[in-house]
Amino acid sequence: MKIAVVGTGYVGLVTGTCFSETGNNVTCIDIDESKVEKLKNGIIPIYEPGLDVLFERNVKQDRLHFTTNLKEGIEGAEIIFLALPTPPGEDGSADLQYVLKVADDLGPLLKQYTIIIDKSTVPVGTAEKVHNAIAKNAKVDFDVVSNPEFLREGVAVEDFMKPDRVVVGTESEKAKKTMERLYAPLVRQGNPIIFMDERSAELTKYAANSFLATKITFMNEIANLCELLGADVDAVRRGVGTDSRIGKRFLFAGIGYGGSCFPKDVQALAKSAKDVNYDFRILNGVMDINQKQKTKLIPSIKDYFNGDLKGKKIAIWGLAFKPYTDDIREAPALYNIEELIKEGAEVSVFDPEAMENVKGIMGDKITYAEDQYSVLEDADALMIVTEWPVFRTPDFNRMDSLLNNKVIFDGRNLYELSSMEELGYEYFSIGRKSVKK
Numbered sequence: 001m002k003i004a005v006v007g008t009g010y011v012g013l014v015t016g017t018c019f020s021e022t023g024n025n026v027t028c029i030d031i032d033e034s035k036v037e038k039l040k041n042g043i044i045p046i047y048e049p050g051l052d053v054l055f056e057r058n059v060k061q062d063r064l065h066f067t068t069n070l071k072e073g074i075e076g077a078e079i080i081f082l083a084l085p086t087p088p089g090e091d092g093s094a095d096l097q098y099v100l101k102v103a104d105d106l107g108p109l110l111k112q113y114t115i116i117i118d119k120s121t122v123p124v125g126t127a128e129k130v131h132n133a134i135a136k137n138a139k140v141d142f143d144v145v146s147n148p149e150f151l152r153e154g155v156a157v158e159d160f161m162k163p164d165r166v167v168v169g170t171e172s173e174k175a176k177k178t179m180e181r182l183y184a185p186l187v188r189q190g191n192p193i194i195f196m197d198e199r200s201a202e203l204t205k206y207a208a209n210s211f212l213a214t215k216i217t218f219m220n221e222i223a224n225l226c227e228l229l230g231a232d233v234d235a236v237r238r239g240v241g242t243d244s245r246i247g248k249r250f251l252f253a254g255i256g257y258g259g260s261c262f263p264k265d266v267q268a269l270a271k272s273a274k275d276v277n278y279d280f281r282i283l284n285g286v287m288d289i290n291q292k293q294k295t296k297l298i299p300s301i302k303d304y305f306n307g308d309l310k311g312k313k314i315a316i317w318g319l320a321f322k323p324y325t326d327d328i329r330e331a332p333a334l335y336n337i338e339e340l341i342k343e344g345a346e347v348s349v350f351d352p353e354a355m356e357n358v359k360g361i362m363g364d365k366i367t368y369a370e371d372q373y374s375v376l377e378d379a380d381a382l383m384i385v386t387e388w389p390v391f392r393t394p395d396f397n398r399m400d401s402l403l404n405n406k407v408i409f410d411g412r413n414l415y416e417l418s419s420m421e422e423l424g425y426e427y428f429s430i431g432r433k434s435v436k437k
């Protein structure tokens with residue numbers, strides 16, 4: 001099949017690359033000239049494990065192409081994916097300007113029956129809006145399908161190639177058949193394609209993200225309660241997660257969820273509910289709790305230094321909103337850095353992949369270290385924000401010789417309390433007892 005993907009970010013590039021891997025001829029289109037230039041020169045602008053192998057193979061075999069020209073890019077395409085940004089607007093709703101702009105542009109360019117697929121996360125009713133925008137100028141028949149994406153950054157290729165399910169919102173039999181053909185290689189192992197109407201598909205995406213954000217937030221609340229009641233959240237997690245009705249995944253307490261999607265999607269769903277006069281109270285709680293959770297360790301750090309962080313040097317391990325990505329959108333690290341600076345602390349940071357992106361935002365307000373040990377030189381405390389595996393079994397002897405104080409504030413519960421005690425560290429984590437001298 002000939003496929004075009006409009007928007008070549010995390011979702012568009014993964015979608016395009018993976019569909020070229022299943023034998024399709026794909027053209028990815030983006031208005032960002034520097035991004036397209038890089039891609040044409042074989043450079044992947046994002047860090048996403050495993051993407052490089054597929055990318056190189058399919059570029060080499062002439063199945064994966066890049067352009068900034070929409071007209072040229074969609075030439076002969078049977079399917080056009082829209083993988084465009086839907087950032088939060090001022091009122092919290094998803095901003096559809098990028099999606100609707102491309103829909104407007106597409107109308108006069110379509111030359112034969114085409115399926116236009118909303119891959120972006122969009123509010124209920126968007127398929128209809130996209131349809132109307134295209135219809136204004138289209139001279140050929142077309143269908144607009146809602147096909148939300150559930151991939152996670154960091155494991156995007158695996159998630160895309162082996163999806164738990166594929167959700168397709170369409171009432172067109174013709175589009176259904178093409179979607180079945182397109183996804184057949186990805187659902188061979190029996191995971192379903194679930195067909196439904198467009199509105200239900202659009203809502204499914206928000207329901208899934210909001211449910212997961214709620215699950216994490218519930219555990220963060222349990223963690224906060226654990227601290228007050230003297231229980232251990234990791235034990236509680238194991239205790240509840242083994243109930244198959246609850247499930248083991250997404251129960252890890254920490255300093256809040258971040259990323260480009262959970263925060264904006266929970267907000268957008270709450271706004272969609274408000275627009276139809278429904279007060280979705282759980283979601284309001286989730287947003288409020290998560291915002292506070294992100295800087296939950298700051299008071300403990302302040303307490304440790306008797307309320308005064310002026311001139312204290314705090315080293316941070318981990319900046320990305322989660323491991324295996326360079327994405328720092330809504331990353332808890334950014335909120336903590338701002339708070340620490342506000343308190344007068346000096347901040348030095350290290351992350352295996354996200355340093356360049358943070359430099360772009362923070363500039364010289366903080367210092368950037370070469371590796372996880374040099375960041376500790378002369379630091380008064382270590383704060384852990386992202387659970388990169390490389391932080392899990394560090395050389396504690398080396399750390400001892402670099403840190404001014406043997407103290408760790410851990411937002412991701414990486415270490416056993418007993419080993420911290422044995423190593424002589426003071427250790428403050430989430431939902432567990434503090435290890436103090």
Ligand SMILES: NC(=O)C1=CN([C@@H]2O[C@H](COP(=O)(O)OP(=O)(O)OC[C@H]3O[C@@H](n4cnc5c(N)ncnc54)[C@H](O)[C@@H]3O)[C@@H](O)[C@H]2O)C=CC1
Binds near residue numbers: 084
């Ligand atoms: N990042 C993720 O893990 C996931 C994101 N989503 C959703 O997918 C959508 C896209 O997200 P990301 O890929 O993360 O965004 P992104 O910001 O990484 O990529 C979007 C791309 O669209 C391009 N663009 C903007 N206007 C354009 C236009 N008129 N023509 C061509 N290209 C244009 C931008 O230059 C950018 O490269 C959002 O709705 C998001 O909520 C869904 C599932 C996972």
Ligand SMILES: O=C(O)[C@H]1O[C@H](OP(=O)(O)OP(=O)(O)OC[C@H]2O[C@@H](n3ccc(=O)[nH]c3=O)[C@H](O)[C@@H]2O)[C@H](O)[C@@H](O)[C@@H]1O
Binds near residue numbers: 216249252258322
């Ligand atoms: O719509 C999207 O963009 C995507 O959003 C999330 O994927 P992603 O944001 O890449 O990352 P997750 O692995 O879901 O993590 C999100 C945040 O939750 C936090 N988290 C996750 C799991 C957990 O147990 N505890 C926890 O605090 C992570 O640290 C991270 O900050 C969803 O998991 C994907 O299914 C969805 O497609």
